[in-house]
Amino acid sequence: MLLPDGTVAPGAKSGMEEEFLLEALRWMMKSRLYDQRVIALQRQGEFGVYSPGMGQEASIIGSAMAVDPARDWMVPQYRELMATVHHGLPLEVITAQYLGKIGPARIPDGVHVLPTQVSIAAQLPHATGLAWGLRLRGQDSVVIAYIGDGGSSEGDFHEALNLAGVVKAPIVFFLQNNQWAISTSRRVQSATRSFALRAAGYGLEGVEVDGNDVMAVYDVTSEAVARARGGGGPSLIEAVTYRMGFHNTTDNPSRYQDPKEYEEARLRDPIERVQKYLAALGLWDANREAALTDELRDENDRALQLARSAATPRAEDVFANVYQDPPPRLVRQKAELLDGHEA
Amino acid sequence: MTQRNIVEAINSALAEEMEADPRVMVLGLDVGKLGGVFRTTSGLVERFGSDRVVDTPLAEASIIGASLGLAIAGMVPVAEIQFLGFTAQGFHQLGPQLGKYRQRSRGRYHCQVTIRAPFGGGIKSPEFHSDAVEAQFVQTPGIKIVMPSNPYDAKGLLLEAIRDPDPVLYCEPDRLYRAGRSEVPDGGYTVPFGKAAVVREGEHVTLVAWSAAVELCMRAAEKLAAEGVSATVLDLRTLVPLDVETLCAQVVKTGRCVIVHEAPLSAGFGAEIAATLMEEVFYDLDAPVARVGAFDVPFPAASLEDYYLPSVDRVLTAVRRTLES
Numbered sequence: 001m002l003l004p005d006g007t008v009a010p011g012a013k014s015g016m017e018e019e020f021l022l023e024a025l026r027w028m029m030k031s032r033l034y035d036q037r038v039i040a041l042q043r044q045g046e047f048g049v050y051s052p053g054m055g056q057e058a059s060i061i062g063s064a065m066a067v068d069p070a071r072d073w074m075v076p077q078y079r080e081l082m083a084t085v086h087h088g089l090p091l092e093v094i095t096a097q098y099l100g101k102i103g104p105a106r107i108p109d110g111v112h113v114l115p116t117q118v119s120i121a122a123q124l125p126h127a128t129g130l131a132w133g134l135r136l137r138g139q140d141s142v143v144i145a146y147i148g149d150g151g152s153s154e155g156d157f158h159e160a161l162n163l164a165g166v167v168k169a170p171i172v173f174f175l176q177n178n179q180w181a182i183s184t185s186r187r188v189q190s191a192t193r194s195f196a197l198r199a200a201g202y203g204l205e206g207v208e209v210d211g212n213d214v215m216a217v218y219d220v221t222s223e224a225v226a227r228a229r230g231g232g233g234p235s236l237i238e239a240v241t242y243r244m245g246f247h248n249t250t251d252n253p254s255r256y257q258d259p260k261e262y263e264e265a266r267l268r269d270p271i272e273r274v275q276k277y278l279a280a281l282g283l284w285d286a287n288r289e290a291a292l293t294d295e296l297r298d299e300n301d302r303a304l305q306l307a308r309s310a311a312t313p314r315a316e317d318v319f320a321n322v323y324q325d326p327p328p329r330l331v332r333q334k335a336e337l338l339d340g341h342e343a
Numbered sequence: 344m345t346q347r348n349i350v351e352a353i354n355s356a357l358a359e360e361m362e363a364d365p366r367v368m369v370l371g372l373d374v375g376k377l378g379g380v381f382r383t384t385s386g387l388v389e390r391f392g393s394d395r396v397v398d399t400p401l402a403e404a405s406i407i408g409a410s411l412g413l414a415i416a417g418m419v420p421v422a423e424i425q426f427l428g429f430t431a432q433g434f435h436q437l438g439p440q441l442g443k444y445r446q447r448s449r450g451r452y453h454c455q456v457t458i459r460a461p462f463g464g465g466i467k468s469p470e471f472h473s474d475a476v477e478a479q480f481v482q483t484p485g486i487k488i489v490m491p492s493n494p495y496d497a498k499g500l501l502l503e504a505i506r507d508p509d510p511v512l513y514c515e516p517d518r519l520y521r522a523g524r525s526e527v528p529d530g531g532y533t534v535p536f537g538k539a540a541v542v543r544e545g546e547h548v549t550l551v552a553w554s555a556a557v558e559l560c561m562r563a564a565e566k567l568a569a570e571g572v573s574a575t576v577l578d579l580r581t582l583v584p585l586d587v588e589t590l591c592a593q594v595v596k597t598g599r600c601v602i603v604h605e606a607p608l609s610a611g612f613g614a615e616i617a618a619t620l621m622e623e624v625f626y627d628l629d630a631p632v633a634r635v636g637a638f639d640v641p642f643p644a645a646s647l648e649d650y651y652l653p654s655v656d657r658v659l660t661a662v663r664r665t666l667e668s
Contacts, residue, residue: 106449114415115448122440125408132409133416136368136394156436159405166400321450322485324508327537327584 001216004268006276014215015222018283024065024214025274025284028057030296031082032271034091035245037300038098042249048098051079055212055244058270059176061086062217063239066225067144067172069112073134075127075145078116079176083146089113091303096310102317104310112141121151124160124173131169131234142228143171144221149189150181152198161236165203170228172221173204173236176211178243183256196238204234211239212270242268347527349491350520352498353383353459357421359531360505361391364419367505370397371406371423371459380425381461381520403433410456411441419455421505427462427514428474428642438483441510445485457504457511463555463605464637464652465518467645474642475606477514477554481582481615486510487536488582492519492557494527496580499534506533516555537584541593545573548599548662551590551616553579556603556653563603563658572666582612590616591623598629601661603653608636630668633661 001012008014016024035052042050053060056079064083067074074087085091088111097105097116107113114130117123127145134141151157152175164171175195179186192198199206205227209220217239224235242265246253253262278284319326319334326334347355361367369384375398378385388396399406403424410420424430430437437458445453464473480488489504489511491497497515504511542557543564550560557578564574577593579586594600600620602613613634620632635653643651 102449107451109451114452115444119435119439122408122435125405125436126412126415126440128405129409129412129414129420130416131412133413133418136413137417156404156408159400159402160408162400162402163405163409167397321446321448323445323487324453327487328587329585 002213002273002277004273006273015219016215024061027061027082027086028271029292031057031060033296034300039249049248049250050098051248052245053079055265056176056178056241058214058217059211059239059241062214063144063174063221066218066221071141073112073130073141073143075114075123075143076116077123077146077148077151080146084113087113092306095303095307099307101310102313102320121147121154121156124156127171128160128164128169131171132167135170140229142225145171145173147173147175149177149186149195152195153189161202161204164234168233171234172224172228175236175238177238177240180243182247182251194238196236199236204236206236208238208240211241212268214270214274344526345529346524347494348521348524349494349497350381350383352494352527353501354385356498356501357387360502366417366419368395368418369421370399372401372425374398374423379423403429404436407433407436407458411444411454414454414456415452419505421457424458424460426472427460427476428471430460438480442483442485453508454510455508457513459513459515461515461517463516463518464648469645470642477582478606478612480512481612486512489513490553490582492554492578494525496534498527499532502531503533503536514554518555519558536581537586539580539586539589540578541575542578543576545575547572547597548601548665549575549577549594549597550601550603551577552603556605559653560603563655566655566659567662587619594620595624595627598627599665601633601635601665603635603658605637605652607639608634609639611636630665633665635661
């Protein structure tokens with residue numbers, strides 16, 4: 001729909017009006033600026049291992065803008081941080097998690113987001129159960145669950161999509177095909193021509209979309225959300241994009257990635273094409289970009305500062321949040337730790 | 344007074360709790376019209392409908408993982424895994440996911456989920472059906488592990504499990520499902536977790552067991568009585584939480600202890616019991632603590648299971664050796 005050169009495909013009409021697109025651009029830029037900032041901090045030893053979403057901002061933001069934070073639920077993997085922030089999770093809270101904080105990293109009550117999931121695809125059965133349960137509880141909520149091309153090889157992916165189809169759970173599985181699972185390329189991951197095709201095997205709707213086109217991502221996700229809410233069942237969306245960063249801050253793509261591929265991906269940058277499109281309409285220029293960049297950097301830095309200054313964990317937090325009523329053994333182990341800690 | 348076997352006791356707990364709490368639902372393989380392969384859920388789908396008694400696809404990880412999500416949505420799922428040995432195909436969702444979710448979410452979410460699973464040998468079922476893998480889950484903190492041995496406890500512990508805000512693995516001794524009826528009251532009562540039961544009092548040795556091994560120890564104690572040896576039989580009822588206090592008190596009373604379980608010996612939960620006794624009451628022991636378990640081989644063909652599983656004779660041998668030292 002929105003082509004890499006910033007023009008709209010002939011005859012295409014998005015549900016995203018200009019003002020809404022400016023809002024999307026703001027979030028996409030916020031995401032990239034945050035990635036750049038925390039990667040720098042990680043290199044300085046001030047931030048934990050981090051997986052940036054660079055290059056995937058249209059998928060991350062376009063999908064998040066299609067769900068309603070007031071009633072819908074978001075189930076992340078971990079490469080869509082700014083989607084969870086768009087869904088109501090304060091940036092300082094998710095940042096505190098990366099800094100190893102405990103209390104300050106708790107998702108606030110009323111925010112419909114589940115924790116990030118490091119055990120790949122394990123969140124998908126949870127998401128199916130959540131969507132199914134919300135319907136059983138009589139709510140008109142929809143769940144959006146994130147996964148990658150690598151994660152789609154896991155058994156949990158298959159089991160979760162299969163169950164969702166059977167119980168007609170109101171859920172949208174949003175697969176970001178960024179072409180890489182650490183160093184394993186999409187070609188090695190699966191012999192399927194398209195991950196979206198797999199939907200047919202589970203009785204789901206399957207849609208493939210240009211994951212670098214925020215308008216198209218928003219439109220197909222909105223359709224899938226409406227279908228799920230209306231009782232039409234689950235969907236699998238494959239957003240075809242490219243990981244312009246690395247798997248995480250420990251990774252080194254120069255060992256396995258063809259630089260030409262990266263250069264080609266840069267030409268399809270999801271942010272630049274929106275900026276070009278808006279510039280042609282007279283809604284974007286270098287001054288506006290500079291001003292918004294400053295504003296977003298300040299916003300991100302405020303969140304970083306809040307997370308840094310939030311309470312640091314204490315020894316007793318080792319035992320926090322394991323059971324509502326800890327067994328006597330745990331009570332004793334905690335006392336032993338605290339005795340030793342004070343001595 | 345109502346007499347029930349373990350199958351009927353479990354069915355009674357499920358039906359009463361579903362009646363009392365509309366959030367409670369049952370899901371798993373063949374739990375609907377069939378009533379489960381052991382008929383523990385018999386009659387529930389007719390009474391509560393297919394939204395609350397759900398035949399799921401044959402996929403353990405999603406039965407357990409979806410239960411976690413259902414709980415976050417506000418339901419109270421009671422999932423059946425057809426046999427405990429098949430939790431291997433959903434292990435990551437049970438121990439690592441259910442067990443860690445409260446901690447990983449910094450306390451924002453908890454999982455009021457019960458996973459029921461029959462297990463154990465003695466019914467000539469093939470291969471993986473019989474595996475006693477309860478100790479594997481002791482190494483995944485965050486879940487409670489419940490091992491009823493009789494109809495009364497089966498109902499009371501199941502009601503306690505369903506109402507517990509944390510995830511519970513509830514293991515059912517399939518060999519004893521229909522072994523006999525005893526008094527199981529109508530109406531809700533609970534048996535608290537972490538309270539071991541002294542099911543027989545003796546003076547010379549304390550037999551420590553859980554689940555079907557309790558019945559084995561009771562038969563061994565009868566034989567010992569004929570030889571003039573009086574044995575205490577202690578039913579731990581729950582492995583997590585563990586009733587260290589009663590365990591130690593009952594072993595100190597006799598000064599001798601034999602632990603009996605159906606799982607393979609090495610790193611079975613008996614090792615944990617023995618180590619605990621070493622730490623807590625070593626100087627009150629009159630003999631080394633002995634263990635009787637299954638052998639450290641995969642569960643053999645059904646034709647060999649009587650050789651593999653702990654037997655009354657093997658318990659008697661261990662007791663005699665303990666008494667001699």
